[in-house]
Every structure is written in structure tokens, then in C-alpha cells.
Amino acid sequence: MGHSKIRNMEEFAALSGISRPTVSKYFNDPESVRSSTRAKIEASLKQYDYQPNVFAINQNRRTTKNIGIVVPNLADPFFSEIGRRVELACIAAGYSPILQSSHGSPEMERDNLNSLRSLKPAGVLLAPFGRMSDADAVKSFDDDFPLVLFDANMDGIGQAFVGTDNYQSVDLMVEYLCRSGEAPCFFEMKYPSNPNANKRRQAYIQSMERHGHAPRIFQADGEGWNFEEIGRTEGGRFLSAKEFSTNTILCSNDRLAIGMLSAAYSLGLRVGHGADCDLRIAGHDDHPFSQFTCPPLTTIAQDYETIANRAVSELFGMLENNDRLSDRTETTFYGRLIMRDSA
Template identity: 40%
Template sequence: MEELAVAIGVSRPTLSRYFQDPERVSRSSRARIEQGLEQVEYIPNFFATRMNRKTTGIIGVIIPYLNDLFFSKLLEAIERAAMEAGYTVITQCSHFDPLIEARAAETLMSMSVDGALVAPLGNHSDLKVHDRLRARLPFVLVDSRPDNMLDVEFVGTNHMQSTGLAVEYLCRVGAPPVFLAMPRVSFNAMARERAYLAKMEELGHEPRIIGTEPVEPGWLFEEHGQAVLDREFAAGRLIDASVLCVNDRIAIGALRAAATHGLEPGARRNGGLRIMGHDDYPLCPFLTPTLTTVAQDVEAIGRASVQQLVNTIRGEKTPDEQRVKLIDGEIKARESA
């Protein structure tokens, strides 16, 4: 910095202020510095400039999957909101492995990030890891949360509302739905299953849940949905039923099973097979048939989680601010139901 300041012809404090915020120096000094930087191609060391500050300006994010478009959309929303708030995002993926999730948490703590947003694995998570993380820095759970961490700040979908909305919709357009679940490893999946049971009871219908047991080890989404409905259709069951899938990836597998058995979900509006999902996965409008689903407001979830974390980091939380923010879903009626 000393050598660079001399070479450019400004004082070291002026150069330092420029790197913190170019608007803090005069227009003439700013022009001189910018011209000098073009000549030397100088790039400040991000971490070095933060070593003597109380803040790193970094928010750490842990997600469970990289190959899931939902988390791609969520990350985009988080990154945009964080940039607007003046923060840089560092993302770690747990790859559905509790050991990798634990290492990701340790990495964020070692980097002294200002705060962390975590989408946990599900019941595979080592909850002691999350306890250590939130003991060390501001911490918000995003998208899903364990039943024994209900006191933690959380932003996600209102599953009672969104799943209830789906049940009501299917009851309006056809028979009361069967619920196509997944192996009970996901907090969201279990929350939606409970919401399905509650709404069916409220409407006076007999609930029926299928697919809670794994068909093959490691099958959680598309393969699981296809295998469960393939088994049902092969036995002549559910071919004219309404099927509410726990998420869109399960529903994609269910649509594949229907196609292999020559069934056309939603083709007959007053009877026949209907298949509906949950999430509004980006591919839903491009499937055949297009998938009816409940849309999660991913943009709102990402922005609200960043805002909640930033308020905690900056000590700007108000006494009446919600620790838990649940965001409603919206029906996306398409061809499959």
C-alpha cells in the first residue's frame, strides 16, 4: 500500500479510504487512483483488508444439494439480497453427507464469517454441529428445520398453508388425494405429511399415505416416485386417483410411471388420474403434461433470511420482530391436475 500510494501520487490513508469506499475520496483523487490502478493491475487482497476489522463482510451459506434447481434459485435470491446489503456470500454444500456438513460448519467458523444461513440435511444432520455454529455467530435456518430446533430463527414455507391449499384444490377438481410421500429423512417432507393429515381430517376425508418406505437404498426423489407409482399402477391401483406428491421431484418420477403405463394425468377433467406436486420446480411448466403444483416463494424466502441475519449481525432487530417467518405458497394450476 505504501509503494502503491507513492507510485500513484496520493497519501496512503487516501488510498485506503478509496479501497473501503471510492465515494469517500475527492473526485480528482479518485480519478488519479483509478488511472494508476489501470497501469499496475492492482487487486486488493479481500481477506487481508478485513483482518483488522470487526467484520469480514462475509455471510456463510450451507445447502444440502448442488444438483437441485430449488437450491440454485434460493442461492441466487440470497446472493442478490446479500450484495444489496453489502455482504459477500461464501457457499458450502454438504452433499447430503453429515460429515461434510460438519466440516462446512467448521470452515465457516474458521473464516470468522459474520453470520450463517443453513439449510440442514434432515434427520441425517448432526444437530450438535448446528448448536456449535449458532453459539459462535448469528445463525438462521432456511427452508427446513428440525423439530427440536424450534427456538432457532427460521425462514421457510408455511407448509400447513401450502399443503392444505393443494389438498383443497384436488378435492375441488376430483377425488380426495392420496399422498405420495418419501422416506422420512426430510424435515419438510414430514411437515407436509402432517399438514396433509390435518387438512384431510378437517375436510372429513380418509387419508392415505404411500411411499414412506425406501424402494431402494439412496432413492429419495425421481426414482422413488416412479417406483412407488409403477408398483401401484401394475397392480391396477390408483389409475383414476388424485395423487398429491410431497415435492415436484417425486412428482416428476410419478409422471414417468404414468407415461410408461399409458396413463394421461389430467387428460379427463372430471375423472381419471391427477398428479400434483409441491415447490414449483423450474422444469414444471416444460414437462408433459405440465405439472400442477404449489409454488414456494423462493425469492421471498432468500430475501427474508438475509434480512433477518443482517439485522442480527448489525444489532438492528426490534423486540417485536418475528424469530420465525413462514411464507405462504400459491397454486400453479397446469395440465396434470
């Protein structure tokens, strides 16, 4: 016989012949009930096709199985990809991820953290804006909940940080560009949205000086997340004025480089590594589209999966020990050079 849809845990308990407190105990922690009872509950779940309201269960706990994941902008394929990997790692560990985008707005980042408070998350994984973030709001959240930062760091905030070693990755690219052709100019935004940009500029300066070259930095007007448009318009302006002092341009990120490729094409400049080419263009991040540009973009690959898994591991380590880390940890991973036709 068919059954009408079960509306709540009380109805499920009555139909399965198990007390409501025992059913609740099972949903809070299946291992906390006897194996025979657990088997009976799981058979009833299958028989009645019942799915409990996870959020309602969580709201009755002091701590929940919710994990907040906040990224600056899900419209950016870089953050959608790393956010997806963090989300999958949470699901694999039996947690309920809540993925939120701040849509390029530091104010919305603060609002996202405030909304997560009402859900009483077990912990939160945050890719912050950095200097643009409301540091007081992030610090206040850090005081109340386990917080792990990834991708971008904030000094003294969060119990752990996981990201890419920008000094290693940029040096790797500069070394390659110098030995394979002319030393690179560096193209970046004057007002970068992400603190990684500042680290990459400093890494470029240090690497150029170590290789015996004078740094040549060119900054694009504009701010925000329209990197491709800024790269196209400002890159085109520099190219038209012949301001770049070498034929090699290292862009602070792949999205700026994609815009620069568009500008070069519109000006009739051939990009690539060969005697018949006018320019070499390289980027950083291994943006999901970088292998499909024309020509395909030389870049630095960040290890998305390792960063995601380590960030989740740091957070779950705190949750399992029911405590904060005794010392804040910072873990960075090396980037990998991806040589394609653009440089």
C-alpha cells in the same frame, strides 16, 4: 503510460500517494475517510485498475464482509435457484457471498460450517438437513456466529428461520384436489431427506380430516436425493399393483411427482384432468422444470425471492445492530396454487 500489475495494497498506496493505513481504512469502510480522500482513492482505483484481495483484507478483520450460504445440494434445481437468489441479495447489500453445497451429506454440512469458521464470516445463511444435521455442530456454530436458517427449520437453533408455511400450502392443494375431483392419496419417501416432508405429511392428514376424508399415505422405499428415480420406480410399483385407492396422487415434492409422471407414461396411463384420463398427479415446490413436464405439473409455488430477501434481511438486521436478536423469530410465507394440466 502503462503500469505493471499492482500486487498488493502497499504498492497501490505508494502509487496513489495516500498512506497505507488510510487506504486500509477505506477498504474496511469507505465512509470512514474524508470525502476528498475517498474521491482520490477511487480515482486511483480506476486509473490503476486495482482490485484488492478481499479475502486477505477480511482475514485481518475481527468481522468480515463474507456471508456464508450453505444448502443441502446444489444439484437440486430448487436449492440452486433459492441459493442464487440469496447470493444476489447479499451482493446487492455489499457483502461477499460464499455459496457452498453439502452434496446431500450431513457430514459435509458440518465440514462446510467448520471451513467457514476459518474465513470469519460476518454471518451465515443455512438451509439445513434438519433431523439429519449434526445438531451439536450447528448449535456450536450458532453460538459463535450470526446464523439464519431458511427453507428447513431446526428447533431452537439459529437466531431466525424463514420458509414456507407447509400447513397452508398443503391445505390449499388438498382443498383444490378435493373440490375438483377425487380426494388425493399422499405419496412420500419412507425416509425423507428434508424435514419439510414431515410437516407436509402432517398437513395432509389434518387437511383430509378437515374435509371429511380418510388420509391415505403411501411411502416409497429409498432415501437420499434421487427423488425422480425413487418416484419412478416406487411410484410405478404402486401403480402396477393398483394400490392407490383414488385416481388422484399428491406427491410430497415436485421431484417425486416428476418420477411418478414417468412411471405413469411407461405404464400407458394418461395423466390429466378429464374424462379420458386415468390419473391426476400434483406436487409441491414449483420446481423450475415442473412447467415443462408432460403434462405440465400442478403444484404449489414457493416465493423464492421473498424467502431469500427476508432471510438476508434478518441476518443484516443483526449485523447492523452488532447484536443477536432478542428473541428467535420464525417467518413463513404462504404458497400459491399453480394449476396446470396434470391435475
